[in-house]
Amino acid sequence: MILVVGANGMLGHDLMQELNGAVQGVDLPDIDITSFESVLEVVERTKPRIVVNAAAYTDVDGCESNSELAMQVNGEGVAFLAMASRTVGAKLVQVSTDYVFDGGKGSPYLEDDAPGPLSVYGESKLAGEMNAKFNPDHLIVRTQWLYGVHGKNFVETMLRLAGEKNELAVVVDQIGSPTWTVDLARAIRELVEHDCTGIYHAANSGFCSWNDFAGAIFEESGLSIRLNPLTTEQLNRPARRPLYSTLDCSKLAADAGFVPQPWREALKQYLKLRKG
Ligand SMILES: NC(=O)c1ccc[n+]([C@@H]2O[C@H](COP(=O)([O-])OP(=O)(O)OC[C@H]3O[C@@H](n4cnc5c(N)ncnc54)[C@H](OP(=O)(O)O)[C@@H]3O)[C@@H](O)[C@H]2O)c1
Structure with missing residues (x-):
């Protein structure tokens, strides 16, 4: 299970x-x-074969003012999951983030590139990665820019704002890969089925800025909204974000035979699905 x-x-x-076989969920x-x-x-009660921690x-900005809670949930919590899963002989799959990197590399990050978090959230997730290793049978899957039908996300925010305004300013100088949670769940399933261990990167392929992503959302939804450029500095959020944090996913392809679809294809499918 x-x-x-x-x-x-x-x-x-x-x-x-997406996970095959007997799955049990807790929250x-x-x-x-x-x-x-x-x-x-x-x-101990459920005796799983694998524990996947999602x-x-x-709340990346919230973590800045609640660093203790961030460390407790994203850091210490993973240590507890690692120790408990180890006790029952289960593998631990930990989901992590591109925010463990500082975004200064200038090309897609590899799994063994040196981390350098810029925010409390990034630091707490890096602590989680380290703590996952308390279970020698661990798999760490770093991903980025997630959206899915069951949560608050950038796509939904843009569609909501499009209903309120006909002009928007969106960040142009952060580059990443928008990733559909369904494709990430498939990547995790493939990694688990191939019994992969260690660190892997998993994101939809290709990359863009938040501003490009917003443009694609409006285009695919048939909305005409004027998009203006905004810099990260102008936006001035509490947490610092990496400017270029795309993830090289070739290890995922090589070891699990899975290549996530291009981000724009995934977006089209998501938009179709959310319409019902
Ligand atoms: N969202 C992104 O863009 C993104 C990007 C990169 C990586 N990630 C990583 O991907 C994973 C999934 O993200 P997501 O966006 O799907 O997260 P999410 O929608 O915020 O879901 C997190 C879940 O964890 C629960 N939770 C919070 N504190 C808990 C605790 N102490 N004990 C047990 N459960 C607790 C939350 O419950 P409540 O809602 O009741 O608090 C919620 O159901 C996370 O590891 C995240 O760091 C996310």
């Missing part, structure tokens, strides 16, 4: 759909990963 922790989240929902309040007692109780404190 595969235990999905954080099953009510955006990725968690799609993991529940708050039935498990609190900041409590070792809670984690151990659930893991639970996290994902």
Whole structure:
């Protein structure tokens, strides 16, 4: 049985759909990963073969003012999951982020490139990666710019704003790969089925800026919204973000035979699906 922790989240929902075989999902309040007692109780009772952790404190700006909670959920919580999964002989799959990098490399990041988080969120997720290693049978999957039908995300924000305004300013100087949670869940399934361990990068292929992504959302939705450029500096968010943090996913292709589709194809499918 595969235990999905954080099953009510955006990725968690799609993991529940995509993972083959017996899958069980848990989330708050039935498990609190900041409590070792809670984690151990659930893991010992359910005796999974694999634990997939999709639970996290994902409010990147919120983490800046709640660093203790960020570290508890994204760092310490993963240590508890690693220890508990190890106790029952289960593999731990930990989902991580491009925000462990500083974005200064200038080309797609490889799995063994040196991390350098710029934010509390990035630091806490890096602590989670390190703590996942308390279970020698671990798989760490870094991803980025997620959207899916079961969570708040950039696509939904843009579509909502398009209903309120006919002109928007969106960031031009952050580059990444928008990634559909369904494609990420498929990548995780393939990695698990191929019994991969260690660190892997998984994101839809190709890359763009947030401004390009917004343009594609409007174009594919038949909306004509005037898009203006905005810089990261002008936006002035509490958490610093990497400017260029695309992930090289060739290890995923080589070891699990999975190449995520281009981001724009994924976006088209998502938009079709959300319309119902
Ligand atoms: N979203 C992105 O763009 C992005 C990018 C890169 C990587 N990631 C990573 O991908 C993973 C999934 O992200 P997501 O966007 O799907 O997250 P999400 O929608 O925010 O879901 C996270 C889930 O974890 C639960 N949770 C929070 N604290 C918990 C705790 N102490 N114990 C148990 N469950 C807890 C949340 O419950 P509540 O809602 O009740 O708090 C929620 O159901 C995370 O590891 C995230 O860091 C996300």
